[in-house]
Amino acid sequence: MSTTLIRVNELSKLYNERPVVNKVSFEVKDHEVLAIIGPNGAGKSTTLEMVLGLRKPSEGMIQFWREDYMNGIGVQLQVTSFFPGLSALENLRLFAAFYKKSLPREEATQLLKQCGLNEVANVDALKLSGGQQKRLSIAISLVHNPVVVFLDEPTAALDPQARRDIHKIVRQLKDKGTSVVITTHDMDEVMKIANRVLIMRDGVIVEAGTPKELCEKYGYVSLEEVYLHVTNGGIVK
Template identity: 55%
Template sequence: MYIQAINLQKSYNKRKIVKGIHLEIGQGEILAVIGPNGAGKSTTLEILIGLRKADAGEINYWLDAYKEKIGVQLQAAPFFVGLNAFENLKLFAAFYKKKLTDCQVNDMLKICGLYDVRKVDASKLSGGQQKRLAISIALIHNPDLIFLDEPTAALDPRARQEIHHLIKQLHKQNKTVVFTSHDMDEVDKLATRVMMIDEGEIIAQGNPSALCREHHVSNLEQLYLKLAIGGERNVSSNF
């Protein structure tokens, strides 16, 4: 078990955004965290990776220096202006005290489909290329646990396929991947486990196929509509 969280709570302006969440992240799984915008997904994940502090609750990690073994790709990519894709990767590797050869950096660029633009200033890359560079940065120190925030958003179909292939390859290497997505077809293709959060609570979790059978729906999109938007649930609050 990599992470175990018990009774996580977080409020902003006296409004509770995360309401007593209990969760576990196990080794070697691909966990998709889904739910409406503002449901508390990002806040929960930011607490887990140490970007925010919970108001209450307990988090247990598999080792003390866990941050050195976590890779994170956020929506806002932290590129250095004036440095090209290659130089950004090399610099971020140094932050993790990784002395990588030029060949090793180029290999990562090839894996993420960026080798041909390695000498282009990161700020001048397309949106999809910047997303792939952010994922490269998250992987450059060979982490055991990887968090990807909507890794294929704004990517064209070919680029999405490349990222899907990369996630599957990471899974084959026994890496643990946690990602968020609003694309239920993508979640169905990649996830070994799904966790649905709505209004600051986990409302469903488990194997995608098993969850669909349990709730008598044929696919994850129907499950999402039934649990997070339909029925008796009120999702008008947008946090």
Template identity: 50%
Template sequence: MYIEAKALVKQFGLRTIVNNMDVSIQANEIIAIIGPNGAGKSTMLEMLIGLQKPSSGTIWYWDSGFKGKIGVQLQAVPFFPALSAMENLLLFASFYKKSISKEEAMNCLEICGIQDAAHTEAVKLSGGQQKRLAIAVAIMHEPTLIFLDEPTAALDPRNRQDIHNLMLELQQQGKTIVFTSHDMDEVHQLATRVLVIDHGKIIAAGEPAELCNKYDAASLTQLYMKLTREDESYA
């Protein structure tokens, strides 16, 4: 077990964004977190990563130095202007107090399929290349647990499949991956376990096929439509 959270609650003023969630993350899983925009997915992840403190509830981590063993890819990574992809990677490595050589940085870029753009200014990379660089930043310190926030959003089919292959390769190397997505085909292809979140609560959890069978859904898309609601607007 890497993380076990109990009765997580997060409130902003009078609004309850995360409402009494229990979450566990175990070794070598690929966990997909799905749900409507504003349902509490990102806030829950930010608490698990340690970026936000819960209003109440507890979070147990497998290691006191867990922050150095977690990799995070955010939807928008603030790459440093005027620095190349490699220079950004080396700089981010220093934030983890990890010294990596240019050869090691190039190997990480190659793993993510972006070695040809190593010396291109990061902010001038295409959307797909920036996504790959963001994942390189998340894995360059060889984390045990990797969080990916919509890693294939807005990518073309070829880039999307390349990211899928990378995620599966990372799992084969013994990594645990937690990712968010609105692409149900992607979730079905990758996830060993799915958490469905709506209105700040986990309303269903399990293996994709198991959940579809339980709720008599022909696909994860149908499952999503059955379980999530649109009777309230989200912020």
């Protein structure tokens, strides 16, 4: 039986008295990949920022599985500022120190290998390719062995091979028991790696379920068609 790690209850955020997130409720369970999807401006990022403590909710409640939950959360943002002049390995070990964790070279090398970066461990982080930098930012989010990892559009603007590499990392995280919350605009990606999906529109969750359940509910073959149906008010263009 799955355990709820994060419970979000009627979370709202108002700007100038206008709700950009309006009474959103959902759960993050253990051993799952949860995808939050929706058009730009749907409230996805604001919702995640409130869960991560980067924005204060106007209303609602967020419950975590333990009091010191921040030590169990990893975050990969769309842009990570690496330290210039330091290699991928050195950046990784330095970020680990920010979590007050001593990361031995052997352990750091193993983490880079897990993320497909062992061959560029000694390359200046700022000279890595876009895909390699995304993988390094994911590796950094894992230095403290988190229980839940938040990945914000980890495959945006990457080539097909780089996307596959990151999909593999996500599956490995799930297989070892780490829960993953991912935002993305790639519906094929969601179909391949997500256990559950939340679709947001205009600050509210308008649909939730497994990719298969949502496709069957609306009678579509692909999740992209479901997404277009739900976010366009029933019109698939």
